[in-house]
Amino acid sequence: MMDLQLIADAMKKEEHLVLVGHAAPDGDCVGSLLGLFLGLRELGKTVEAYLADKIPAQYYYLKGADQIRLPEGILARGTTVVFVDCGDAERVGDTFLPDLAQRGTTFNLDHHRGNPLFGTHNYVDVEAAATAEIIYELLTALQVPITPDIAQALFAGIVMDTGSFMNGNTTGKSLRIAADLIDAGVDINHSRINLFESKPRAEVVLIARALDNLEISPDGTMAWISLPYEEVAQVGALDLFPETLINYTRMIDGVEVGMLFREIKPGIVKVGFRSKGRVDVASLARQFGGGGHLQAAGARQSGSLPEVIERVLEVVKDVMA
Template identity: 50%
Template structure:
């Protein structure tokens, strides 16, 4: 582990960077990437951004979102890499991972408790509510003026990873950093409208299908929703991953653990876990090769949807 000041110093010493984030990028991944990208560009650095999947449309309102490249689009790959919000380097996805094998120097900035400290320079703060919170602190250590565009990106990351500051990972420090971002020009109104009041019809249809497959354990402590792949294809939403979808399971009275099963092609199922706090779902996800946080985690399992559901639900019941 390095100190954040060390990370800042090493970054300032170098001139070209590639920022990479995890597959199925969420708000924290996108916000952290765009905030740091804009900050490094303001310092005159040469910077690129690479993701295995497109930036979700909900984040297109953020400055420089259109600059994020996919593996088939990137032409120049800098040898100084910054991994953002990745608990391990293969979280970037196989296509991206294969492109970044030759590297001069790598940085790993994250807040996941399962992070393996895989880079040359690592800064992992598990007390941070979001990686965007860490990037906000990092930019304050650099000789730049944080712009409204940077602040909007970082605020989006914090909002999404804290569930609008309502999740247990929200700390007094999180709120102070959010307040600083507002002072730098971030717009709460823009975030609210863009993140929560501009959902596409397909996103709402995904929710409709998920709720049609809502079920509960006999004691009511576990709730789960399922998304069969053929239903996603039918509404042309197989590539959409609405972040707040799983929260509809946890908001039900009496539920301790909420689960979302999303069937993928090639016999795979993505599993998301949410906990009210008593159950450590990061430990549950780890049983199936996944990880995350105590109250929010995920894994990917091999097998048919119904088989995976049966195994996962039994594992959760055993813990409860």
């Protein structure tokens, strides 16, 4: 891993940068991407930001959210790519990969364990609770003033990846950076309303349907939610990915590992893992080609929803035995 100042110095030399985050973007991905996007523009750089999927509506309030593009014509624009919050290059999504494989200089800014350091320039800090913390430190190294808009974006990233500072990954640094961002102009009330109190009706219906599908293992140590594609489509929630939904599985007394099985299209299932701390779900997710953190991880699996659930539960049972 390179020194962050060396990353900053290398980035200063670039005039045109293409920023990409991971598919099915979450709060840390969106907040980090926008924080860096706005910060580099403060330096007078030509910057573009791309995501393979639409950002969730709860992040529309962030400055620059309307300038994040879907991957159309990316190959014709610029040669320098910055991967933000991507545990590996494939996390950007299948749409991007053919184009990005032909790029030159790449920056890899991330905090996921198991990141293979795939960039020309890599900065991966697995102790960071959120990639947004890394972006804050990078912008500081670049001597970019933290504007209220930048602060708002990075604060959202940290809040969402720390579970509002309640997850075990929260550190003193997380809180110190959050305090600096608040001092820089974060509107706490505006953040709370948009992040947690402005859900589309379809999302609330989806949560209700998900809780109807919640199951608990006989010994009470595992809980999981299954969401078939047809059910999600029926409630009009195909584009909705509520980040806190999986937490209902972990909050049950006695449960050590919670899971969410969501069929994102027929034959493809997205699996989310949450742990109270005893089980390393990042290691668990890697057995299925995924990754993440000690208490929060994910993977994708091919197969029918019942097949994937059976396959994953068998492995989790063995790990917990």
